[in-house]
Amino acid sequence: MTPKTEQELLFRAKSLAGLTFxxxxxxxxxxxxxxxTRDKGWVGTLLETALGANAGSKPEQDFQHLGIELKTIPVNSQGKPLETTFVCLAPLTQNSGVSWESSHVKNKLKKVLWIPVEGERHIPLAKRHIGYPILWEPSLQQEQRLKRDWEELMEYITLGKLTLINAKLGEVLQLRPKGANSRSTTKGIDQYGQIIDTLPLGFYLRKEFTADILNNFLYEK
Known part of the structure; x- marks a missing residue:
């Protein structure tokens, strides 16, 4: 059942804290x-099912009627994120006139329900625990940093500089290949405006950024 209110969603998420997978x-x-190894999205799917999310991989939030995105975040024993967080695919074509305000990245990150989960590989998957949920909205400063990175990265895309994009670009947001495997391709535009086959790219939040979100929550508690 999909939760009808933000309070119901948060209550349900809190009730999962402490359970093992x-x-x-x-x-x-x-x-x-x-x-x-072969079930990379399993943890996310498990929690989406438990919480009643229904958007799947669509561009809108997982709980569109509440304007909330669900993100699981694997952490180590110190509560530090173990990996970057996928936000959404980058638009490699038909992107002229797209602004930060109308972007999928801003839409996905307007309000996020973060659920930390044990992610260290020495813990058997079945025995890993679910952590306490965090309902987060970006502060003005956080959104400014996200917007600045998004605009810089989108400039590379719109100018056809796909070959110059690497994971070092962006302070808090980065672009990386996102496909089922290295043979996955999609359509993009090169510097001459020609349609080409290229790797799908996804926007990811850097670990330092999500670590700050988790730390701020602990500090507030």
Missing amino acids: SELAKELSIPVPENL
């Missing part, structure tokens, strides 16, 4: 894979 999966009759 196997405990929650058993409640939902979902099999637990041995590891995430």
Whole structure:
């Protein structure tokens, strides 16, 4: 059942804190894979199912009626993020006139329900615990940093400088290949305005940025 209010969603998320993946999966009759090598999206799907999210991989938020995106974030024993966080695919064509205000990145990050989960590989997947949820909205300063990076990265795309894009660009937001495998391709535009085959690119939040979100929450508590 999809939660009808923000309070209902948060209450439901808090009720999951402390459970192991196997405990929650058993409640939902979902099999637990041995590891995430072939099931990279399994943790996200498990929590989406438990919380009643219904957007899947669409551009809108997972809880569109509430304007809230759901993001699981694997952390180590010190509560530090173990990996970058995928936000959405980058528009490599039909992107003229797209602004930060109308971008998928801004839409996805307007309000996020972060759920930290144990992510260290020495812990068997079934025994990893779900953490306490954090409902976050970017501060003015955080949004300015995101906007600045987004505009810089989108300039590379719109000018056809796809070959110059690398993971070092962007202070808090980065662009990286996002595909099922290295053979995945999509349409893009080169510096001459020609349509080309290229790797799909995704926007990712850097670990330092998400670490700040988690730290600020702990400090506020």
